[in-house]
Amino acid sequence: KKLPTLKYFWLHSDTITSAYDELVVPLLHRMPNLEKLDLYLNVIERKTFFDGNDLKMNIINYMPQLNKFTFNICSLSSFYNEINLPSNEDIQKTFRDFNNKEIIYWADYFPERRKGHCRIYSYPYKWKYYDDITNHFPGKIFIYVRSISLYDERPFEHEFFLRIAESFPLMEELFVRNQKQQINKPIEKSKKLSIIKYPSLKQRFLNNTCIDYHEQFLFDTKTSLPFNVRVNMQYGLVKQVTHNFTSNTTRSNCAKINFANLRKQMKFPEYSDDFSTGKELFRKHIKDYFPHTQID
Structure with a gap:
């Protein structure tokens, strides 16, 4: 059944769908008089990536009033x-007739997962979330984004994090997933790096990363964390990076943390149970190293 009176339609879904062509496209075809359309979708196992021709053929041509x-x-x-994988240049050519000021497209291939990854969006970017950013992220400024996640099967180097901090100046949450060791660390040791600042950061998650990314965010020669930040890290890696909670290079950033999720990875003798109070008591040198931190 057609929906001829519908003028504006907004469809945002964080859930992954494999039924875009079977469900979403037929739904949109029921809206011939739509004037404004806002889509946020995660699609898997489609035989073709999205481009301007695809959007025109399946959506725009069915909505003559769309502005x-x-x-x-x-x-x-x-x-x-x-x-x-289609090239950025080829994809951009398919958007020549679009009214949007700019269309951003970038693609990646993950050899371990054996999957191609493509993201395409209108710019300026109006959403609060930007997920699964890889090394091929093209940059630009995203003033509306508050939460981002980083994922790649290739290492994230220091310059990549610098680009992320510049692109997302109001970022509050940062999730990092990467088990690949950084390649440029030996080179970085011989030169002074630009210290990265995250002025609005409130939460940082490093649970699924290797030791290099704990160093990246705790070394004061690489990063200056804001005060009162909450972090999720792997205790064993934090212990290594801080040289058993003694290193001066990581002390200043650790002192800025107000909550650290470490406890589930800690084992005796680093903490012990006080059965009389029901609380776990951390050794004094750990508490001294995190003077303002609630450790969980």
Whole structure:
């Protein structure tokens, strides 16, 4: 059944769908008089990535009254590999007729997962979240984004984090997933790095990372954390990075943390149970190293 009186439609879904062509497209075809359309979708296992031709053929041509179309579509597919990933130049050509000021497209291939990854969105970017940023992230400024996640099967170097901090000046949450060791660390030791600042950061999650990213965020020669930040880190890696909670290089950033989720990875003798109070008592040198931190 058609929806001829509908003028504005907003569809945001964080849930991954494999039924875009079967469910979403037919739904949009029921809205011939739509004037504004806002889409935020995560699509998997589609045989083709999204481009301007696809959006025109499946959406825009069915909505002659459409005058504002904002979208953010991420797709992950095993039908693509490093050889047949469409280039940024080819994709950009398909958006020549769009009214949007700018369309951003970038693609990646994850060899371990054997999947191609593509993200395409209208700019300026209006959403509060930006997930699964890789090394191919093209940059620009995102003033509305408050939460981001980083993921790649290639290492994130210091310059990448600098670019992230510049692109997301009001970022409050940062999730990092990367088990690949940084390649440029030996080179970085011989030169003075730009210290990265995250002035609005409130929470940082490093649970699924290797030791290099604990160093990246705790070394004061690389990062200056804001005060009262909450962190999720792996206790064993924190212990190594801080040289058993004695290093001066990490002391200043650790002193700025007001909550650290470490306890579930801690084992005797680093803490002990006080059965009379029901509280776990951390050794004094750990508490001294995190003077303002609630450790959980």
